[in-house]
Amino acid sequence: MKKYIGTVLLLMALSFACSSESVDDSETNTQARTTFANPVWDGADPWMVKQGDEYIYCYSQGNSIILSRSKFLTQLGERKAIWRAPASGWNSNCVWAPEVHFVDGHWYVYYAAGVSGPPFIHQRTGVLRSETDDPFSNYEDMGMLYTGDNPDDPSSNVWAIDMTVFEHNGKLYAVWSGWLEQMDTDATPQHLFIQEMENPWTLKGTRVSLSSPEESWETGGPLNLNEGPEALLHNGQVFIIYSCRESWLVEYRQGMLQLSNPNGNLLDPSNWQKHGPVFEGNDKVYGVGHCSFVKSPDNTEDWIIYHSKKSTTPGWERNIRMQPFGWKADGTPDFGTAVPGGKEIPRPSGELELEESIND
Template sequence: MIKSIPITLLGLMLFVQCGKTEVLTEEKVKTTFANPVWDGADPWMTQQGDDYVYCYSANNSIMISRSKYLTRKGVLKRVWQAPASGWNSNCVWAPEIHFIDGHWYVYYAAGSTPGSPFINQRTGVLRSKTADVFSDYEDMGMLYTGDNPEDPESNVWAIDMTVLEHGGKLFAIWSGWKEQRDTDATPQHLYIQEMENPYTLKGTRVLLSSPEESWETGGPLDLNEGPQILKNGDQVFVVYSCRESWLKEYRQGMLQLNDPDGNLLDPANWTKKGPVFEGTPLVHGVGHVSFVKSPDGTEDWIIYHSKKTTEPGWDRNVRMQPFTWNADGTPNFGTPVPAGKEIDRPSGEIEIEKAENE
């Protein structure tokens, strides 16, 4: 005969993990976590209501996770698989997902050929058929990111596209080449262009930033990539990655919009600062960030990847930590927290876990 287990008012809860049943008291709900949170690179996370939506590429496909927790992936779904042939059949890189006018839009880079040299990367767009992030997606095609929209064949290498909504308009910002080349040892720059709609660019691209400062140059390849939007009230920032993604020197620079009511397509309306977030002797090659609020909205968090070792390569994992704001309204990202060091869980996350287990 199996004896019954008394349940106290504090509330004991049962949970099943890996086939084992364990009794867990409320006092055992963890209040901290430690980096890294999971393997991967180019982390993109956004929020919709109470959900965190995480988007990433795996095996030439695009995956979506939806979770109530910032620090944990949730339900997963593959929303798109690269076709067997065509311009976007290989090298699916760094997808981002944005909710615009009732649809989810995924911006991703892909190429027509596998492996190095990576000279055929272009940017494509997917659109959800409903407002549900797990709905089916339709392929809206390749975006033209060159200088002559009337000549689609003149398209130019482009990756890491993000979207800035400002003043009732949409703007695309991405990393690209000045001209198409036959080598991937080509400098990368940041471009900005107004959008006619979430899957069509309007006008022509504008060169927004080039790797010119001492802290964003000095290695084998000068690049600006991974631009991400960060807002603080009416202040607008573009935080981007520079130096080489495969080296420990990978770091973050920042563009600040000088006049929010001015012309976003005027490079003179942006001021470059940096580095604003970089590695330490214990954390290497921090890059490709995104930003979210804590579950209760009281904290700001930076999500980023770092290298697992100091050796050249792209073996990386995903980390996150809170950040603060300086008196002038600019972000203060601090320094990367070393692996294994305990960090308080995002504000409000513990309460969600307790409520789910009542």
């Protein structure tokens, strides 16, 4: 995800070792069919969406964007590189945090990229569109989105990453993390913006500043960030779960914006209430951030997929975790406590039965 200039960059060269204790084979075989343990795989900025009976997982690898599709939430499946950055141009490097969304019969990938870095001051947001309704089909480059304050002047575009989109009351909205104005240093605070979309590859009107790092639980470190926004829709309510504090530190955590009046104006900042932190690390799980949400195979459970740091050392060595979550009496999400690595978690509801039916 985001990189921060200065001495912190030197820490990225550190390596991490993993070990596990052996257990009785019979116990392993039994648990393998009923439980799993975090972390599930390496990576960062996990985006997963359920389409029909498949889980589509999207991630960047180098300067490529990869999709996986699987019948199982807890396992990656068939993989395909659906896009590789061009050799030159605005999106030739630093491909970060892609998401894939199914809108009006096509898959759209939103990703951040820049012409170079560090310093990472060139990041903008691009869009890809699938040729068909198959996520593994070819993709057309729809270009760069304008995420500044003057759409009539493309040269005035402003740094933007972590874009997500969602539909509400018949309208399509984009939410992303960006700067108030273009800067020549990546040690710049990040804010959340929202904007209506004309279509999945065109923003409509001008951006609205939705959230800034102002609360005590989202400030206090060397660089104040609001980033990684993700929409969570439930029973007519709209929530935006986002990451705050510094992505390279153990204090990285999740905040929440709640739409006060779901039938009101989403572009009115006063219609959103901020809560937090709603999900954070502990003495065994470090720096939880940038999540996505899916249903279990039988659609009876809600799951959060997120990344965490591999150690307490500042840096961006991370892995992917997942766990079920519930809902409070007031209708807000209850993410509970981050489950320590190695602790057995029941497999998502319906996954075991699905595996058995496939193997029959």
